[in-house]
Amino acid sequence: MLLQVNFKSGLPIYLQLVDQVKAAAASGALRPGEALPSIRPLAEDLRVNRNTVAKAYSELESLGVIETLPGRGCFLKENHSALRKEVRRKLLIVEIDQAIVQAHHLQVPRDEFLELIRQRIDVLDVKRRSNENHKED
């Protein structure tokens, strides 16, 4: 996997690496058992402190996202469903936040906004059910 860093994001460098691997694992861009780049070449490629990469990898290891096989390198773990859930929530929160900001701009009050979300969930539920019924027919 090709990792990168952005010095203008304001996020600590090690965290940028951690987040990229987590996101790639959640989206399936990185598959269980696939190798991550070794610490030294990655640090050289990105021209980033070796300790920063090592810190990112040990963080990923303690989160149970990757495992280190001595002498062979770091690999994405087979089972990381807990992480997937956390990352998915994070992705969803970004979308929800955008909707909240938009509601603020359009001067939709809080209660009305929450009510609207409930309504939309119901509408989409109905849609999904009717789709499933069609399939069964």
Next chain:
Amino acid sequence: MTSPAPAIHIENLSYAYGRSEAVHDLSLTVQPGRCYGLFGRNGAGKTTTMKCLLNLLHPQRGQVRVFGLDPTKHEVEVKRLLSYVPDQVAFYPWMSVRETLDYLASFRPQWNRKIEQELFDRFGLDPAQRTASLSKGQRTQVALIAAICPETDLLVLDEPTSGLDPIVRREFIQTVIGAYQQGIPGKRTILVSTHLITEFEGLIDEFTIIDRGRVVLTQDSDHARQSHQKIRARFAQAPPELDLTTALRVRREGRELELIANGTGLQLMELLRSHNPEELSTESLTLEEIFVATLKS
């Protein structure tokens, strides 16, 4: 157990050449295993500070410690613990590259031949070439090999990449990361002075900006990038008169505003937002932008 001595500890250091003061009341601490940047313009006092670490100059006021040792009293021990790449590399011109490295290795208790060969290959150097005929880039490469092979606990780099072409500069930094940092992580400390900050951006954990011999800012790099923000706002009409005194810098052009802030970004964003901008965005500054913003404000 007491914590290990800092790799470098400088306290209230002052040094003057005659009447002109090069360093004034400078203090900084570098913990073992860190990569520390010393940023300043030409003549800011970077080299003078480094020369005090190496006992090439004696502090006139204040004190300097390297792994707890005073370089003026323990010169040999201190020199054994560190290696140094100066801004102007000089070798005996009649020696070949091979002879030069053997000569330098003879002063060192250890010398890693494997790394030496690896770096020879990487740089494509000819061991038989006389040092007098080396280019500036090649001279720096030989100096870097000589600094890395003894595997010292501290690597001091004084403007190592100025005057080199971009490819050599890139290789230099990759070599520091790959070959030097390969050792025991807590035992490889780097102090680098430079005004070419962009290239070292990812390597530097913590830095001090000095100007006219004085410390202007000391910060952790991640923290510095988090707290320094560039904020852009565009309004529907000419922007209202706002109190922007907490910004380091303000640019105005028509309906647009651009602010640079250190630590006051959230407040300023809030202030701008309360005047309903058409567009409001923010990004962090790079270390080089932080350097420029700090010295120009």
